[in-house]
Amino acid sequence: MTIDEIVTLIQAVSDNGLTSFVYEEGDQKLILKKKKKKNVSQAPVAPVVISQPAAPVVSPMAMAVPTADPGLLAAAKTEASYSAKAEEKETAPDIGSDKVVVSPLVGTFYSASSPEAAPYVQVGDTVKKGQVLGIIEAMKLMNEIESEYDGVVEAILVENENIVEYGQPLFRIR
Numbered sequence: 117m118t119i120d121e122i123v124t125l126i127q128a129v130s131d132n133g134l135t136s137f138v139y140e141e142g143d144q145k146l147i148l149k150k151k152k153k154k155n156v157s158q159a160p161v162a163p164v165v166i167s168q169p170a171a172p173v174v175s176p177m178a179m180a181v182p183t184a185d186p187g188l189l190a191a192a193k194t195e196a197s198y199s200a201k202a203e204e205k206e207t208a209p210d211i212g213s214d215k216v217v218v219s220p221l222v223g224t225f226y227s228a229s230s231p232e233a234a235p236y237v238q239v240g241d242t243v244k245k246g247q248v249l250g251i252i253e254a255m256k257l258m259n260e261i262e263s264e265y266d267g268v269v270e271a272i273l274v275e276n277e278n279i280v281e282y283g284q285p286l287f288r289i290r
Contacts (some may be wrong), residue, residue: 122146139275197282215289223254229277235276237287241269249287252280265289 139146219225227235227250237249243263250261267289274286 125127215267216285217249217261217287217289219252219284219286220261221252221254221259222282223252223259223280225274225276225278225280225286226253226258227272228269234241237269237272237274238276239269243267243269243289261286263287 136147177211227237229236229251235250237243237247243249245263245266247263248260248281249263252259252261269287270290271288272286273288274280274284280286
């Protein structure tokens with residue numbers, strides 16, 4: 117990757133508000149990041165459920181990446197998609213509690229260990245810090261999501277088998 121291509125990638129990250137970009141070639145690794153802006157939240161509002169994803173984001177970054185590496189092109193498009201979803205999250209309403217368990221990674225959320233098993237927790241269940249609340253599958257690995265708080269499950273903010281994003285609220289504990 118030439119210096120001009122790196123400069124083009126940096127400009128694309130800046131123009132599109134991406135929060136990170138990783139490029140590896142051989143023993144070289146390039147990581148670009150941009151901090152999120154913090155918004156001041158307004159009065160609590162009920163969570164909004166969106167059944168259709170937003171229109172795809174067309175990014176100039178896809179044109180700036182060399183076409184010789186299709187894997188990198190796909191990664192750039194994926195990063196642009198995550199950026200658009202991150203911008204949606206920044207404007208999401210406050211969910212009304214300071215005890216919120218959020219997703220530590222991107223993946224598929226499962227409320228139980230298998231389709232036949234009962235969910236780990238339900239609304240109204242008492243939980244202890246460290247208790248398993250659900251699982252997120254990422255890259256064929258099952259990652260247990262543990263409660264960060266002692267309390268009662270007030271709300272489950274994601275449905276079984278839904279895709280979750282990094283930092284997305286999953287559970288509200290009171």
